[in-house]
Amino acid sequence: MSRRAVVIGAGLGGLATAALLGREGWEVTVVEKNEEPGGRARVWRSDGFLFDMGPSWYLMPEAFDRYFALHGTSAADRLRLVRLDPQFRVFYGGGGVYDVRDALADNAALFDRLEPEGASKTARFLAKAREQYDLSVRHFLYRDYDGIAGLLGRDIVRNGLRLGVFGSVHDLVAREIQDERLQQILEFAMVFIGGDPKKTPGFYALMSSIVLDRGVWYPLGGISEIVQALVGLGRDQGVRFAFGHPARRIRTAGGRAVEVVTDRESHPADAVIANADYHHVETALLEGPSRSYRGRYWSRRVLSPSAFILYVGLDRRLDGIVHHNLFFEKDWNAHFDAVFRRPAWPDRFSYYVSCPSKTDPAVAPDGAENLFFLVPVAPGLDDPDGMREAFADKVLEHFEGLIGGPVRKHVTVRRIFSPRDFVADYNTYKGTAFGLSHTLFQTASFRPRRKSRRVDNLYFTGQYPHPGVGMPMVMIGAELTADRVVHEQG
Ligand SMILES: Cc1cc2nc3c(=O)[nH]c(=O)nc-3n(C[C@H](O)[C@H](O)[C@H](O)COP(=O)(O)OP(=O)(O)OC[C@H]3O[C@@H](n4cnc5c(N)ncnc54)[C@H](O)[C@@H]3O)c2cc1C
Secondary structure, three states: OOOEEEEEOOEHHHHHHHHHHHHOOOEEEEEEOOOOOEHHHOEEEEOOEEEEOOOOOEOOHHHHHHHHHHOOOOHHHHOOEEEOOOOEEEEEOOOOEEEEOOOHHHHHHHHHHHOOOHHHHHHHHHHHHHHHHHHHHHHOOOOOOOOOOOOOHHHHHHHHHHHOOOOEHHHHHHHHOOOHHHHHHHHHHHHHHOOOOOOOEHHHHHHHHHHHHHOOEEEOOOOHHHHHHHHHHHHHOOOEEEEOOOEEEEEEEOOEEEEEEEOOOEEEOOEEEEOOOHHHHHHHHOOHHHOOOOHHHHHOOOEOOEEEEEEEEEOOOOOOOOOEEEEEOOOOHHHHHHHHHOOOOOOOOOEEEEOHHHOOHHHOOOOOEEEEEEEEEOOOOOOOHHHHHHHHHHHHHHHHHHHOOOOHHHEEEEEEEOHHHHHHHHOOHHHOOOOEOOOHHHOHHHOOOOEOOOOOOEEEOOOOOOOOOOHHHHHHHHHHHHHHHHHHHO
């Protein structure tokens, strides 16, 4: 008789794990509170526009390749991937606009212009970042850290000093490069893993290699195509989906989860896989004695930022921007302070603008432009209507200044998504957009456990356990969780 798994949440982590368990012959049901799959990577459609609501950078294609290969297929079969060139455009607050190109050699002149010998210094830095990346793939990313004493494995500790593990990413960059603009190019990716470059362990400089060496990709049709591909793989394996069915409780007996109770049904289970935010699962779905962590644990975590997001449809095309655009304030530390140290709406802020309609005609009507603005803000920030509307105007006004042309009078669709929406839509702790930040003590064995300490057949998947935040990491985590479930409960 096949074993029954209930997956709580149809984010990328839940979908990817469900499809793998289905492939192993499990009878899988996914219960999802929202009416559609994808979680943070879901879509919003309005007036002919298709907005990816969360992620937009398809990085580390090899992680997706490996996942699809587990199903005997490939990313190339399931997705129409294009490699972006330029990778992104930077608008610098102190003046200057520059494109970072896909081929490193094409950036040499730019890097030399930003700093004397900038190209060779960047090459030295990237050699280190590349080594970190290779080391992490060999020893770290695909390893399940639950219960393993020691942080990063023998190799990494042995090489730690040389790789700059014990300083910050900023320290590592600043050792080679003094120019603030070039530093920003090499450090901004830390925000992808929910961190401040001055606080993120130097080890994560590998993110720079991921972006600059391995390329920035885009699946035509949008990130939602990944979600659809995973749902398709699941359906092929007989996975059942119950959308609009929030889990209300994980019922336990004798230290095991016996069923997941939703608004409408109960689903008996031989294993439960929680993809919903860890804090929500522990505090809202489990009784006190079944929780692995106490309240104090959560209040002491370093949360990644929340996000102020603005989805905008324009009735015109825009010159002066590319697919991915970054505006960096000259002094971006004040913004990081407002996110991590003294939570407040930032006065002066760096932000990201995605314009997928530059690459993909499917995401906007003819002659229109699809824009996504993201400003990192502090988790738990108060965001009443007036405040967030005013902030949206401020962002658009700044953007008009940046590109030197009218935007606001061409807006036909506009929607704000801010901390309170992260809580309402995904049950996130304090509205965090990216979950737990990747500080040293929230890495590897220090991340929340993949398997509950108290409930023998309850597992976690998604961005909370190792390896953590970001789509590629979540795909890797899905493999680790599915393997564990199959070996321990199969
Ligand atoms: C704005 C933004 C931009 C990002 N940009 C990038 C990027 O460019 N590139 C990249 O690689 N990564 C990016 N990320 C990170 C990436 O999107 C996430 O790491 C990943 O999508 C998380 O997937 P998950 O499955 O862990 O969680 P989620 O997507 O949050 O899935 C959890 C699911 O559980 C559901 N749920 C919650 N409570 C319940 C309940 N009680 N019952 C049933 N279901 C429940 C939720 O509705 C949700 O669908 C971004 C994230 C955000 C928010």
